[in-house]
Amino acid sequence: MELISSTERNLLFARFRRDAFHLELRDDYSVPDEDTPFRTWLNGRDTDPSYLTPWTQLVRQCTERGMTVRRVRVVTEPITPYIQWEHALTPQNEEAGEDIRWLPRHLLPQTITFPFDGRDWWLYDDQLLAVGHFDTDGRVLGSQLIRDPATVAACAALRDQLWSVAIPHADYKP
Template sequence: MELISSAERNRLFESFKQDAFHLELRDDYSVPDEESPFTSWTRGESVDYSFMESWTQLIRSATSEGKTVRRVRVITEPHTPYIQWEHETTGINDEAGEDIRWLPRHRLPEGITFPMQGNDWWLYDDKLLAVGHFDDEGRVLGSEVITAPDVVAECVRVRDLLWGLAIPHGEYQP
């Protein structure tokens, strides 16, 4: 399996035409850029959110062209500290134009199975998947690009189901 880097995956934002959708299924992410801000937040210290600038610029660029960028976060309640922090910082994503919704695991449809062995994925224009792969400590290894129509169609189906069930960020109260 060939993996592309996070930077290469982010370049997919330059080529999609209408919609980018991210499904997040983890309750914790070990992202090196976030370790120091997250640690500061857990200590009650002020947090420098400048690490998010490259992401928010990417989102602003896409949404200013009329494209949509959406995300569903499937989360466990009660929340892990990381999810609490993510909820608190989601306003930054929202201001950039990303539409984020929350779906507590206990609200998932009975018997649902997630495509891609339960890995997170980005779906671009209902044609291309970038499936995230992680090591045993939760660190991102890279993304696998998939264009197989049957796999993409299953992800479209799951996206549509979950999007309809998920709670918009402004309405979700942890």
């Protein structure tokens, strides 16, 4: 299986035309450029949000072109410190134009089965999936691109189902 890097995956944002959707299923992410800001926040100090600037600029460029960038974060309650930190930083994502919703696992419809062994994925324009792969320590290995129409359609249907029951960020109080 061939994986593309996070940088290569982010280049896909220049190619999509309508919608980019991210399904997040992990309660912790070990992203190297987040380690220091996360530890700072854990120690009770304000986090310098400048490390988010490349992402928020990318989102802003997309949304200014009339596209949507959205995500559902499926979380275990009580939420982990990492998810608490993500929740605290979400207003910056939203300010850039990203629409984020939360879905506690205990509220998942019982009929839900997550594809790809429960890995996160991005869905671009209902045509292309970028499925995340992580090592045993939770570090990102890369993303697998999938264009199979049946698989993409199943993920689009799952996206719609989750989006309809997920809680908008402003209303989610962990």
